[in-house]
Amino acid sequence: MDRPDYDLNTPEDFLQNDRFRDWVKYRLPEDRVFWEDFLNTYPEKRPVYERAVAMLLVIFGNEQASEAGEGAGRLREMLSTVASHTEVNRDQPLPLWRWLRWSAAAVLVIGLGFWWSRGARQAGITANGVVQAGQPAQSKWIVRENQSRAVMLVNLPDGSSVLLSKGSSIRFGKEMNDAERDVFLDGEGFFEVVKNPAKPFLVHTDKLTTRVLGTSFRVKSFPGQADAEVAVKTGKVAVVADGNDAAEPLMLYPNQRVSLIRKNDKFISSVTGPARNETTTPIETESFDFEFTPISEAFKTLETHYAVKIHFDQERMNNCTVTASLKDEPFLEKVRLICLATEASFVVNGDEVTISGAGCP
Amino acid sequence: MGNLERTADDSALWLAYRNGDNEALGVLAERYYGALRRYGMKFYVDESIVEDCIQDLFLDLWQNRERISQTPSVKFYLFKAIRHSILGHMRYQQRFTNEESLDWDTSLPENFNAESLLIEQETLNSLVAQMHAHMETLPKREREALYLRYYENMSVADISGLMGVNRQSVSNFLQKGITRIRAKWFVTMVLNLFFF
Numbered sequence: 001m002d003r004p005d006y007d008l009n010t011p012e013d014f015l016q017n018d019r020f021r022d023w024v025k026y027r028l029p030e031d032r033v034f035w036e037d038f039l040n041t042y043p044e045k046r047p048v049y050e051r052a053v054a055m056l057l058v059i060f061g062n063e064q065a066s067e068a069g070e071g072a073g074r075l076r077e078m079l080s081t082v083a084s085h086t087e088v089n090r091d092q093p094l095p096l097w098r099w100l101r102w103s104a105a106a107v108l109v110i111g112l113g114f115w116w117s118r119g120a121r122q123a124g125i126t127a128n129g130v131v132q133a134g135q136p137a138q139s140k141w142i143v144r145e146n147q148s149r150a151v152m153l154v155n156l157p158d159g160s161s162v163l164l165s166k167g168s169s170i171r172f173g174k175e176m177n178d179a180e181r182d183v184f185l186d187g188e189g190f191f192e193v194v195k196n197p198a199k200p201f202l203v204h205t206d207k208l209t210t211r212v213l214g215t216s217f218r219v220k221s222f223p224g225q226a227d228a229e230v231a232v233k234t235g236k237v238a239v240v241a242d243g244n245d246a247a248e249p250l251m252l253y254p255n256q257r258v259s260l261i262r263k264n265d266k267f268i269s270s271v272t273g274p275a276r277n278e279t280t281t282p283i284e285t286e287s288f289d290f291e292f293t294p295i296s297e298a299f300k301t302l303e304t305h306y307a308v309k310i311h312f313d314q315e316r317m318n319n320c321t322v323t324a325s326l327k328d329e330p331f332l333e334k335v336r337l338i339c340l341a342t343e344a345s346f347v348v349n350g351d352e353v354t355i356s357g358a359g360c361p
Numbered sequence: 362m363g364n365l366e367r368t369a370d371d372s373a374l375w376l377a378y379r380n381g382d383n384e385a386l387g388v389l390a391e392r393y394y395g396a397l398r399r400y401g402m403k404f405y406v407d408e409s410i411v412e413d414c415i416q417d418l419f420l421d422l423w424q425n426r427e428r429i430s431q432t433p434s435v436k437f438y439l440f441k442a443i444r445h446s447i448l449g450h451m452r453y454q455q456r457f458t459n460e461e462s463l464d465w466d467t468s469l470p471e472n473f474n475a476e477s478l479l480i481e482q483e484t485l486n487s488l489v490a491q492m493h494a495h496m497e498t499l500p501k502r503e504r505e506a507l508y509l510r511y512y513e514n515m516s517v518a519d520i521s522g523l524m525g526v527n528r529q530s531v532s533n534f535l536q537k538g539i540t541r542i543r544a545k546w547f548v549t550m551v552l553n554l555f556f557f
Contacts, residue, residue: 012539015511025512027477035479053478054488058496059507062468063399071412072394076387079419195468214468234464235405251407253454254462324498337498 008045014052024056062197145169146187151281153306153331153351156183160201161331163190163283163306167222188220190233190283192330208260211249212237216328218284221260231257233284234328288326288334295320298338299355306331312355317342320360371435379426386426389435390419396436396513397443403508405464406447414446437519440509444523465501465508469493499538502526506534 007013014020023031039046146152146164154162157176164170168187181193181201193201195214203210205221207228215235221228230239230252238249239258250258283305290298295317299310308331320342326334335353339346344357369377369388377385394415401411418439422429432438448463475485496504505524509515517535521528 015539018514021511021514024478032477032479039479050480050484050488051492053480054485054492056511057473057485057489058467058469058492059504060512061403061466061508062470071398071415072391075390075394075416075419078416079383079387079390079423082383082420082423197468198471254464325500326498329497337494340494341498 009048011048011052011055014049015055020052021056024053025060140174141171142174143169143171149307151307153308155330155332155348156181158196158199158201159194159330159332161192161306163281165189165220165281185219185221187222188218190216190218190281192216192328192333194330194333207241209240210237211240214328217252218281220279228260229257229279231280231284288329290322290324290326292321292323294318295322295338295342298322302331302334308351308353310353310355312344312357313359316359317344317355317357318359320344320357372431372433375432375435378422379429379431381426383423386419386423389439390415393436393439397439400440400508400513401443401447403466403505404447404451405466406450410450411447414443414450418442418446434519436513437515437522440513440515440519441523463501463505465504467493467496467504495541499541503534503538506531507538510535 008017008020019031019034022028023035039049144152144154144164146166146168148166150166152164154164154170156162156172157174158181160181162170162183165188168185168189170183170185170189172183173181179199181196181199182204183202184204186205189203191201191203191212193212193214193216197213201212201214203219205219205228206223207221208219208230210217210219210230212235215237216233217235217237218231218233219229230237232252232254234254236254237252239252240249241260252258286301286305288301295312296314299312302308303310322338322341324337324341326337329337332348335346335348335355338344339355339357342357342360344355346356347354369385371389371392374385374389378389397415397418398408398411401414402408451463469489473482473485473489475482478485499507502524506520509520509523510517515523517528517531521531524531526534
C-alpha cells in the first residue's frame with residue numbers, strides 16, 4: 001500500500017485502496033502531502049481521482065457526528081457508575097438516570113412542538129403582511145385547484161410533487177425560497193417531498209400542521225368536515241393540531257396513520273398500525289420497485305398513479321428496461337432517474353410528459 | 362490500566378472487560394460510539410433512540426459479562442448487536458416487516474470542503490450531485506453494503522454475517538452497486554468528451 005500510484009487506474013482501484021479511503025475520511029496533513037504529490041506526478045489520473053472522491057463521499061453520506069463525542073463520554077461515565085453500583089447491589093434493575101433521561105426527552109419533544117407550531121403561524125403572518133402591504137397577491141403565491149378530476153398532479157417549485165384529490169386546493173410560494181417550505185392545503189393531497197434537511201417542508205391545513213424533511217405521506221383535511229387524517233408511506237413526519245400551542249407533535253412512521261376529530265381538537269386513537277383503510281389511495285401502496293422492467297411498463301405505472309400522459313417512441317425504446325427503487329421520489333425525480341438510466345431526456349408540459357431518447361441496444 | 366487502555370487492541374480490551382474491568386468496556390464504548398451511532402441513524406431512526414440502543418447494548422454487555430464469550434471481531438459483534446436492537450425497535454414500531462422494508466439514508470452533508478480534498482469546489486459539487494443521483498437508484502441494501510465495505514472497512518464475510526445474507530450476495534451487491542455507478546459515470550464522461 002506504500003506505492004498505490006502504480007495500480008490506481010479506475011475508480012474501483014481507488015475505492016479498494018485503504019490509503020485513499022483513509023485520506024478522504026480523515027484528511028490528515030501527512031496524507032495530503034502524499035496525494036498532492038500523486039496528483040502532480042500523474043495529472044492524467046486526476047479525473048478518475050475526482051470521481052472516486054465523489055463516489056466515496058456519497059457512499060459515506062451525512063456524518064451526523066456532531067454530538068457523538070459528548071454521548072460517548074456520558075456512556076463511559078454511566079458504565080463506571082453502573083459498575084460501582086452493581087458491586088454493591090446487584091439486582092437494582094433500572095438506574096435512576098434512565099428515567100431521568102426519558103423525562104428530559106419528553107420535555108424536549110413538547111418544547112419542539114411548541115416552537116414548530118409557532119414557527120408555522122409566524123410564517124403565515126408574514127405572508128399575510130406582505131400581501132397587505134400592497135403587493136399583488138399573485139406575485140408571491142400560486143394556487144392550484146382540482147375541481148373535477150379524480151386526482152391532479154401538481155409539481156412544486158422545489159421539485160416535490162403533490163397528488164391533489166378531487167375538491168381540494170393548494171397554495172404555495174412561487175419560489176419556495178424561504179427558510180421553510182410552506183404549503184397550505186384545503187382538502188386531500190398525497191405528498192412526495194424532496195429531501196432537504198436544511199429546509200423543513202410544512203403542510204398547513206385548517207386543523208393540523210404536518211412537518212417533514214423529505215418523505216411521502218397523505219394529508220386530508222377538508223374545511224367544514226370534522227375529521228382530518230395524515231398517513232405516512234415512507235420516512236417520518238411530525239403532526240401538530242392547530243389552535244393548540246401546547247400540543248406535542250405526534251411522530252408518525254411508515255404505514256402509520258393518525259386521525260384528528262375536530263370536536264375537542266385532540267388526536268383520537270392516535271397511531272393505528274398498518275394504515276390501510278377505506279381512505280387509502282392506490283399510490284400509498286405502490287412500491288415503484290422496478291427490476292429489469294420494460295420502460296413502457298414503468299411509464300404505464302407512472303401514468304396510472306399520477307394521472308399524466310407520457311409520450312415516448314414505443315418502437316425505439318422497446319429494449320429499454322428500468323431497474324430502480326423509486327418508492328419515495330417525487331414525480332419529476334422518478335422521471336429524471338428513469339431518463340438518466342436510459343440516456344433519455346424529458347419535457348413536462350402541464351400533465352403531459354414527452355420523453356426523447358435514442359433507445360437502448 | 363490507565364494509558365495502556367487507550368492504545369490496547371480490541372480483543373485485549375474485550376478480554377479485560379470479560380474479566381470484570383469496566384474501564385476496558387468504557388474504552389470500547391468510546392471507541393465505537395460514533396460509528397455505531399452513525400450506522401444506526403442511517404436506518405432513519407431517531408438520534409435519541411439510536412443513543413438509547415447503544416447505551417442499552419453496553420449496559421447489557423456489562424450485566425452479562427460472565428456469559429459473553431471471546432469474539433474474533435469486537436467491531437463485528439457490536440455492529441451486529443446494534444443492528445439487531447434497532448431492527449427490534451422498528452419491529453416494535455411496526456416499521457419493519459422484512460429486510461426489504463428497511464430504509465437507508467443517503468442524504469449528504471450540506472457542503473463539502475473540496476479544497477481539503479485537492480479538488481475545485483464546483484467540480485466536486487457537480488460530481489457529488491451526479492453520483493448521488495445514481496446512488497439513489499440503488500436498492501437500499503446495496504447502499505448499506507457499500508457503506509459497510511467502504512466507510513467501515515468491513516470484510517465481505519463480516520458484512521454477510523451482519524446483514525444476514527450469503528457472501529456471494531454481498532459480493533454481488535458491491536459489484537453491482539459500483540458498476541452501476543461506474544457505468545453511468547462512463548456514459549457521462551463520454552458525453553462530456555463530445556459536448557465540452
